[in-house]
Amino acid sequence: MEAGGREEEERYEYLIISGADELKEGGGGKLRSSITSAPCETPGLELICSRLDLASSGVEQQQPPVHPRLLPGRGGKSVNMSADVSVSLSVLVGIIVLSEATRRCVTRALADTGLCVYAVELVSTFQLCCCTHELKLLSEVGGIEPRLALTFTYLASVVHALTFSGAIGNPSGTLEHAYHARLSSGCALRRIACQFAAAAAARAAVPVLWSMGWSGLHVRHKLLGFQCISPIHAPLHEAAAVESACAFAVQTAITHTRSMEEKYRVHAVAAVITTAVYTGGKVTGAVFNPALAFSTQFPCRGSSFLDYSLVYWLGPLLGMMSSVLLFDKLVPALMRKSSTLHLPLDVKKET
Incomplete structure (x- = not known):
């Protein structure tokens, strides 16, 4: 054709x-x-x-039934939506279970090699991207209520944090680990390569999953050619600022919850992620993860590769760096200066 x-x-x-x-x-x-x-x-x-x-x-006639997967009517809208949500939740559970099984297998198989961490990074980032694709489809094409979408975002964030097994899944976070010498520069670069490879794999695999037509939502999306529209609804500098602010908030939450118990920390960070999605979702989709954005946002029509790069790569990177520099350099310097100002005069002369 x-x-x-x-x-x-x-x-x-x-x-x-x-x-x-x-x-x-x-x-x-x-x-x-x-x-x-x-x-x-x-x-x-x-x-x-x-x-x-x-x-x-203008001819009046009794409307013959149309298959609900092609043209859902008002009467069956809630029923069809419930079915779509149920199928999507089953897909999410299936992705997480398969990813966890794969993680355990590769961990045992590669335990005596140095490749284990990279394999886990691949699988975990693939899990993150696939789940986000399905949640994005539910929200944008399925039209679920915002409260329900935010609930799924929160739950998915908690599950990812509990199942990642040391994987980072975010190039910005990987660079932050390298900056604090928790990772070598070579290890960080290899992890970032794994993250983008997994993002590309998820980007290619999800349409194959949707083409199976497990729900009316998947069928409708297939009819549209799996197309999506650019989620950037603001000038580029504003969109980049939103992504930067979201990344700043999430990185700050991660930094200040390191001393918490893991079972409490995951919920605190998930709450911040959900709040960031709620605040910036209408402007950019609030991704604040360069690899995840490469998988879910870059294929959408309406913006150029350069636009996406500025918003979803440069924005989160600046947000992460701002948080690190603020709490590693600026705040300690201000605290030292403030403590010096409050010292007695004779102590100041000695110092």
Whole structure:
């Protein structure tokens, strides 16, 4: 099929899915007149074309049933959404279980080598990216309530933290570890390479999973060609500032909770992540992870690679660096200066 015809068909499929309410309100003529009749030859869409033609002509008739996976009606919307959420949750659980099993296998197989940490980094970042793809689909295409989406974000953050087995899953966090000499520079670079490799693998694997059509949500997304729109809804400098602020908040939370017990720390950090997603989600999607953004945001249409790089790579890196420099350099210097000012005069002369 020619490129123009394919774009016309994809546009038509989008109108069919997103324009169900307009059809019920008598807007079928507007929809039908905005496209050609060629896409109606697509198998499974003839019935919907006839409904659009009838709506445009004003003929009253009893609407024949359409498969809910193609055109969910208002009456079954909550039922279909519940089914979609249930399937997506099952997918998330399956990804986490398979990833955990893989982590344990590679840990045993590579225990006597130096490759274990890199294998765990690969698997854990793959888990993070795949789960985020599914949650992003639920939120953007499935249209679940924001409160439910934030709840899933919180729970996913807790589960990832508990199952990562020492993996970092974030290039910015890896650089922070290297800065504090917890990792060598070579180890940090290899971990970052693993993170981006896993992000690319998840980016390629998730459409294959969705193409199986396990839920109506997956089927609708497949009809749209697995396309997504750029989540950047602000000028680039503002979007980069939002990503930087989110990364700053999360890095600060990670830094100041290191002394807490792990069972409490994961919930504290997850709460900060969820708050950051709630605050910046409408502007950039609030990813604040360069590898995760490469997997979930870079394939979306509407912005260039350079735009995405500035927002999702440079922004989080600046946010992480700002947090580290603030609490490692600036705050200790201010505290030393403040303590010096409060010393007795004779002590100041001696110092």
